[in-house]
Amino acid sequence: MDRYDVVIIGAGAGAKLVWTSLAGSALSVAVVEEALVGGDCPFLACVPSKAMLRSAQVWRAADDPEWAGLFTGRVPERAAYEQTVARRERIVHGRDDTANAAGLEKTGATLIRGTARIVRPGVVDVDGTEIGYGELVLDTGSAPIRPDLPGLDEVPVWTSDEAMSSTSERPELVVVIGGGPVGCELAFLYALFGSAVTVVQRADRLIPREEPKASQAMLSLLHDHGVDVRPNTRVVRAEPHRLGGRLTTDHGDVFDASVVIQAAGRRPRSERVGLEALGVAPGRGGAVEVDERCRVVGAEHVWAVGDVTGVAPFTHTAHYQGRVVAANLAGRETRADYRAVPRAVYTRPVLAAVGHTLASAREAGIEPLTATAPMTQAVRTSIEGEPEGWLTLLAHPDTGAVIGATAWGGRAEEWISEAALAIRAEIPVEVARDVVHPFPTFSEVLETPLWELARSR
Template sequence: MTRGSDRADLVIVGGGTAGIIAAKTAGGLGARVVLVERDRTGGDCLWTGCVPSKSLIAAARAAQSMRTAGRFGITPVEPQVDFAAVMAHVRGAIERIEPVDSPAALTDAGAEVIAGTAVFTGPDELQVDGRSLRFRHALIATGSAPALPPVPGLAEAEPLTSDTVWDLVELPARLAVLGGGPIGCELGQAFARLGAEVTIIEATDRLVPREEPRAAIVLSAALSADGVRVLTSTTVTKAAEQAEEVRLDLTGRAGTSVLDVDRLLVATGRRPRTDGLGLETAGVHVNEHGYVAVDAKLRTSNRRIYAAGDVTGAPAFTHVAGMHGSIAATNALLAPVRRIDHDTIPWVTFTDPEIAHVGLTEDQARQRHGDAVRVRLLRHEHVDRAIVEDDTDGFTQVVLDAKGRVLGATIVAPRAGEMIAELTGLVARRGRLRDLASMIHPYPAWSDGVWNAAIAESSDALQTPAKRRLTGALLRLRRAR
């Protein structure tokens, strides 16, 4: 859109995943779309989130495989970790993926990309560094940023976050991770496998508290086996930088203690990036936590303006932001008919083993559906692929309603993230687990856990008195021929 043209069909504020997908969707529809980004396109996923963290995890997995080769009859060795080379590998992965999210790629998709800071100046207008842009619709996709908890001395101790940890040039000898959620556990395990002495500090009574309790038990054991010290029900009451280390005052089950480390990584939560946007001027309301309030169609209180991704307080995953961007763009440009269903969103914690989840946990399902809820649990000690790889600590758990429909599922396994999709489909369409029993799965694969759970469900469905009478009658009829 040129300076002299009419107002844009869609102005997008933010060039992360939600903004990029929205821009490409709008461009594909032939709309006049403008994307405003104050920093660099690609967002947290490309620069500080998914891509660098999974690159680091891959390097750490390679190191750990050298230590644990003895179980396969191969002489184990302690790897020589070149941390600078590891970080070069991380940067290389970013560089290979970046062109897909670049301004040039967005321009090719039909969007005008403007570098600058956007501020709403009215319900249908904003300014970018003094340039006015009028719009028919706008999309707020500014994301979120790491938040520091209110611990005395914490900010002064210059902690690392998931944004700044990638600036490290040397591996910390001693690393404390504040927060035992997905980010804390992923990075904590990775740094431990690369050679750091890692302590994870979690305020609740278990790691990854939104997951099934049995998943947290398996993960805690895996981290401990990797040399990670796990402190649950523990809080940091004070942080102080002294000499070349950080001292943490802790309060836990056993009372108070002190922990000295070289670096501290904070992974306790995030906050929306809404400062300075002029949301009040635009008539856009935020909730009590500062996130932009939206309905199921991602509309804000100003019906011209939509919001997508982390800034809405939705689960902070790239795939959620991408779906938000697609829904918001089509709703704004065509008709507001598409809705987001957060109950059907899968997620994966990329530790080793991975934890993949979709839908309701067992406790959530019982709260909504009562005692009719059933749980189908298959431990991976009964999965042949797990046996041959000597990795049998995981499980497949499926939560069912009274009719056998899938309400939720959790998989703990080395490739759990690759296995959760077919169960996500069942959750989304309220399908029955036993319907998978007739679908042939490859053998031996990790997905045998899902298939065997479905076969067991199908087999049990035949054991009701009525069905046993029916099968008995059919057998007698066949014998009489």
């Protein structure tokens, strides 16, 4: 039986940071992957979705009065969609992971293709072959949740992964089930290309974990692009229809769809890993519980990173956890701190947030100081033709440390990490206000609310 110091099940974003960080060490590493080296993000999620959104926004610029005069013409919607899909396929290399696999093995790690399952402490089985491990890292990701909906199997349905890999023609009628970040991005994308889009959201507002002001901004944006948003609504029945499918809601409304997109959340892939062989049971929603070092609670020499942990399910969280695990495996005591993990919804304007919202701060027993500034305070908004937006900062009333930030517009995904650093380092607003930003940049919008918070103390 072959044995490795470290065996990683899954070759996603977090796993990559483990094997690359351990490259050149004395530890032998094997990575077991049953699908694509690199995981969902580069092939089925983050990269293809943002590539399509970028193409759509460039194409739609010809409709914007700010830029329309610079265009002599453009292709129609259907052709634009086809070109966008073709560009997406180039960017994701047609979901060919050959280069990723070669890069993995170049680090000295061994790639094993197959499905792994823990059979007993210290041993995993890969398609009938046992492999020994000293340390085991789980990076099995997550899978889209499929609603328990009568008739759904009889209509055309895409998961978010399938929406980002389908090469079929642009759907004319799209019903998105779910109004979280993924649902909003997909609704925005298909609306840009002229599809008639309906979003059915069980909660009373879109992106419900964010500030109500952000939810309202997202609702207004989708409405401006013709999206029909139905909050406090559930689909209760699906049936075949000549256009594809017909959905009925709990309010008695009926929607026809060329395709139904499931965007009602994801579930950690933990059920087939064999955790029971270690005496470990997945927690709520299937998440594998980890401690602050990313070690699986209740198991020796087992670690987990990425969506399977149920902690802030973003690619950048997986990257961070991968670095934490690699440091611990190399003997450097390291603990994860999730207070400042950014969140983003890549519509345009974009939503970016980090740390507390007003509601979560109050749930934590904090009545924060707040300050808001319009994005127009940054001259860059006029230069770029993106005047829409605002920024809200939260600070702790006792320490003065920044504890939360939410921004709408101003390409906030590019500078929200400044607020993340302030949160993580517990920087008082009296210090943060002295950061000088280059002119003209969107990040200048941080200055006014920081000075306002400092004055309020």
